[in-house]
Amino acid sequence: MKTILDFKGVIPAVLSVFDQEEALDEKSTRAFIRHLIQYKIGGLYLTGSTGEAFLMNSEERKRQVEIVMDEVGGTLPVVVHVGAISTKESIALAEHAQLSGAAGISSVPPFYFKFSEEQIFSYYRDIAQSTDLPMIVYNIPLAGMMTVGMIERLSQIENVKGVKYTGTALYEVTQIRDACKSGFQIYGGCDELGSSNISLGVDGIIGSFYNCIPDLYLKIWDAVKHSDVESATKLQHKALRIIMLGIQSGSMMACLKLWLRHAGIPAGYARRPFTNFTEDEETSLVQALLDLDKEEAIGLDIAKLINER
């Protein structure tokens, strides 16, 4: 049984696979997961921001967890994001994650309402106490960044075992390490800063683009681990150009999904209010990726798969 201690390295924040009518697509989800787990990734992070979890209802989120757990079959640790603003709903998702065999849970702080620090603290405490699973606190600007002091407070809750840090002030990664108990796991969440996070000694990097270009990030991981700063920096620059293509498309999840679809990997479509692309837009986004791959001589797996079709 894989545990949170195995949750290391490059970890995709898994895309949710919806069909064109926006329904969760079980068959394609399975095929997509089979594709991803061919890589030497360190685990899967489910139903987070990249998984469009806040556009799904709880039944769908649970169903997706069941499908993925079944497909993974214990070969990789899976962490389930259970954040749902309401503590009660998050606890229900956490209990379900435990029953499904997840290695851990994770959550953004409750957002939208201006909750007080005390309320955020009790949200995490109540969820963490509801199961035996380790909890990875998710710090991301979209839900309002928590301070290093707050992360330290949360780290004292039993079962709170780490943080996914999607900030850009990377000195905070070091401050968190100093402030929190030894063994507290830290994950870099900003794909744009992958190599920098790895240099700081994070346990893993969790992000959207590892759905699409895990091969490139596995190279970055190895380069940093072998102290090859020059290669790591070059590769990270190439990755950044790809990330910018995805972000500037205006619908990042839809863009990642269309690149995968064009490579024959059934990653589906984004859910409204995110938009998908017209055929012409798709053609130019695919071409832009292929051009970049060629120009930068990256040799991406996804480009090869697209070219082979």
Ligand code: MN9
């Ligand atoms: O933390 C992801 N954040 C969101 C995870 O999905 C909002 C990142 O992987 C970013 O998508 C990525 C691109 O900005 O760094």
